[in-house]
Amino acid sequence: MENSMRGSVYYQSAVLTKVIFFEGAKKINRINPNHEHYLCIASFKTMQSYKKVWDNFFNYLKEHFKVKNFELITSEHVKSYIEYKIEYYPSKQYLEKIISALGKLEIALNRYSKDKYDNPITYDFKIRQELLNNARDLKLVANNYHNRVYVNPTLVITNLKNINHQIAASIQLEGGARSEGVTLIKEEQLKGYKIDDITKQTVGVVETKEKGGKVGDVLISINTYQKLENYFLENNTNTFKIKYQDYLDDIKNSCKKVNATYQGSHGFRWTFAQNRVREYQKHDYTYEQALQGVSWEMKHYRASITEHYLGK
Missing domain, CATH: 1.10.443.10 (Intergrase catalytic core)
Structure with missing residues (x-):
């Protein structure tokens, strides 16, 4: 990929932060599809919290998938990461934060790619919501239980x-x-x-x-x-x-x-x-x-x- 994103995990997440974080942006503008602040993050505390999730996710990708350019993230990576987190039995609140943070990451990546390329990459992480919907209260057991056991x-x-x-x-x-x-x-x-x-x-x-x-x-x-x-x-x-x-x-x-x-x-x-x-x-x-x-x-x-x- 020409001019692909480079640098450390923390540098790349900081670059993506800049395209979605506008401190103090008005709510009326953040829900207006025609405004530049549409779906952006206005709270520094929230952005800080989400960036920690991004950094953790990016480090996971480096360790398990050898992905170092985070423009290459796919829905399969998102699915793997969420399932990996569920293995550690997180609280419902923490899992919901992960899901929200990855949703904002999708928006940030799409914005970044649209600004950078004539033919931008399209990111779709809707799988995250499906995985959250399948988690039931604190036990995080699928509502429609999906048995992941291998028969043979x-x-x-x-x-x-x-x-x-x-x-x-x-x-x-x-x-x-x-x-x-x-x-x-x-x-x-x-x-x-x-x-x-x-x-x-x-x-x-x-x-x-x-x-x-x-x-x-x-x-x-x-x-x-x-x-x-x-x-x-x-x-x-x-x-x-x-x-x-x-x-x-x-x-x-x-x-x-x-x-x-x-x-x-x-x-x-x-x-x-x-x-x-x-x-x-x-x-x-x-x-x-x-x-x-x-x-x-x-x-x-x-x-x-x-x-x-x-x-x-």
Whole structure:
């Protein structure tokens, strides 16, 4: 893209701020489609709050999609970010702020592009509102529950073209790790073997630190653990690293190949949650104990959060 937007996350968000923030702009003008202040932001406090969301979103895009020019943002990026935030069980108020901030970002990008190009880019982030509408009170469970579980996750995983993606997906499926817990793993995170307190079976242990600084053990099969060990040995490296966008693309193509509904990488985490609850109950734990145990394993605190993955 010629003359594409450059600079740090904070510089680019500041550039976009200038096209939409007009301190003290009158409300009558902000609701007038024919006025230059139409749909702009007039409050410095509000703009400051929204810019923090933009910065967080932009940093997410850099980390997970390697997007550094924010003119390249698509509705798919917006969808991924919102679903990622929902995984962290935000308050309804915070989620609504994110949705509003991304709505203003859409307006800012459209204004910026219209001012800059003869053939401006059109941005449409209406997906954000659909995702908000599907969040019900504080539990953020879809009103029309959308089960993101993979019916046959093993089939999807075995048809991934990249062996490293197979390892990452297996860790998510078997241990419930989030995407950032599998896109970068250092050899020092491998903690050997232990007996799973629930199943009494031997499992491999990978310690992960995910967003929010939550550190904990992810328990995976011996087979997957050995594949991870072999990766470090065969590649003479101490870092396992995959590109998030390539990982998602591989999952999407595998789903097409085996005629499965694409649920993203988080679908493996959802599948883990449902499988693990059943595992607890199979070994004589109550439903409430299962909810709490799985919640802790997924680096949450409250038992009720697990029900987000069960559609309760």
